[in-house]
Amino acid sequence: MEFETKKKFKAELRSFFGLTILNLVIGGIILALGMSLAITNVLGIIETGQIALIPIVQIGLGIAAIAAGFYWIIQIAEIMDGVDEIQTTFDEVGEGDGEKATSLIIKMMAHYRSNKTTISRMIVLGRIGGVLFLIAGAVGMINAGASIAASGILTENIGQLVGGLTAFGVGVAGLLISRYFSLYSRVWDARLQETAKVEDALEHEMGAN
Amino acid sequence: MKGRRTSFEIYWEILVYCREPRTFTNIINRCDLNSKIGQLHLRFLVDKEYLQVMKDDEKTTYNTTPKAQEYITLFSKMYGTLFDNLPGFKL
Numbered sequence: 359m360e361f362e363t364k365k366k367f368k369a370e371l372r373s374f375f376g377l378t379i380l381n382l383v384i385g386g387i388i389l390a391l392g393m394s395l396a397i398t399n400v401l402g403i404i405e406t407g408q409i410a411l412i413p414i415v416q417i418g419l420g421i422a423a424i425a426a427g428f429y430w431i432i433q434i435a436e437i438m439d440g441v442d443e444i445q446t447t448f449d450e451v452g453e454g455d456g457e458k459a460t461s462l463i464i465k466m467m468a469h470y471r472s473n474k475t476t477i478s479r480m481i482v483l484g485r486i487g488g489v490l491f492l493i494a495g496a497v498g499m500i501n502a503g504a505s506i507a508a509s510g511i512l513t514e515n516i517g518q519l520v521g522g523l524t525a526f527g528v529g530v531a532g533l534l535i536s537r538y539f540s541l542y543s544r545v546w547d548a549r550l551q552e553t554a555k556v557e558d559a560l561e562h563e564m565g566a567n
Numbered sequence: 568m569k570g571r572r573t574s575f576e577i578y579w580e581i582l583v584y585c586r587e588p589r590t591f592t593n594i595i596n597r598c599d600l601n602s603k604i605g606q607l608h609l610r611f612l613v614d615k616e617y618l619q620v621m622k623d624d625e626k627t628t629y630n631t632t633p634k635a636q637e638y639i640t641l642f643s644k645m646y647g648t649l650f651d652n653l654p655g656f657k658l
Binding site for chain 2: 363366367369370373456457460461463464467468471472538541542544545548549552553556557559560563564
């Protein structure tokens with residue numbers, strides 16, 4: 359691999375690895391928020407002994423968030439595993455070790471082909487989740503602001519404000535991750551299309567010989 | 568790591584690996600192929616004269632021919648150019 363290509367490959371690998379770690383963190387936060395929402399509402403129902411519609415809806419949302427968080431973490435762990443393996447092998451590639459480097463490009467292409475569907479799903483899920491968390495965060499912050507205006511700064515109001523801010527932050531992160539995956543996916547789709555041209559050239563080469 | 572490779576990518580891996588004589592088992596293990604697919608690819612490369620079959624006593628080995636070098640070089644060069652465009656973000 360030429361020095362320039364090697365540099366680009368390294369930069370891209372590092373960015374993608376960073377993106378997968380960020381995703382893992384976001385998956386963990388979604389899981390934690392889901393648990394918090396579900397458990398708080400279950401405890402509320404147990405405490406009051408009354409079953410109202412809103413807590414039931416919130417328990418449902420919490421369970422959905424737990425499931426989405428688990429799914430997210432498992433999927434990203436699989437993607438991360440392959441990238442980590444490529445990164446480890448890349449670190450062992452020395453100068454002038456062109457064929458080992460080409461072999462890594464093949465691995466990376468194969469890894470993308472295998473995970474293309476998951477990455478597309480992440481882009482859609484990231485957008486939907488991002489918007490939902492932004493709305494939930496905004497509602498939480500507005501409610502907290504209204505409570506603070508009405509009854510002053512109380513621990514309960516501060517907790518609500520922090521919850522709203524966290525949800526808003528997760529929403530922004532979800533949208534950003536979706537955007538980054540989308541950029542990554544666009545470049546890789548172009549590369550896959552480019553391989554079709556490469557294959558034509560190779561077929562021509564094989565036919566000529 | 569298993570992943571979806573194209574036939575051309577597998578050819579390249581086989582040809583590079585067979586620079587030294589290798590047995591069928593060596594090849595399918597190293598290139599992560601099942602024996603049916605391995606047979607098909609090896610037969611194709613032998614037909615193209617990119618691989619030569621050498622029979623020594625009871626052992627059959629495959630060795631890359633000088634003719635395959637053009638394919639290997641062209642493949643490496645073209646795959647290197649795939650990284651000319653980057654996703655445009657850094658983390």
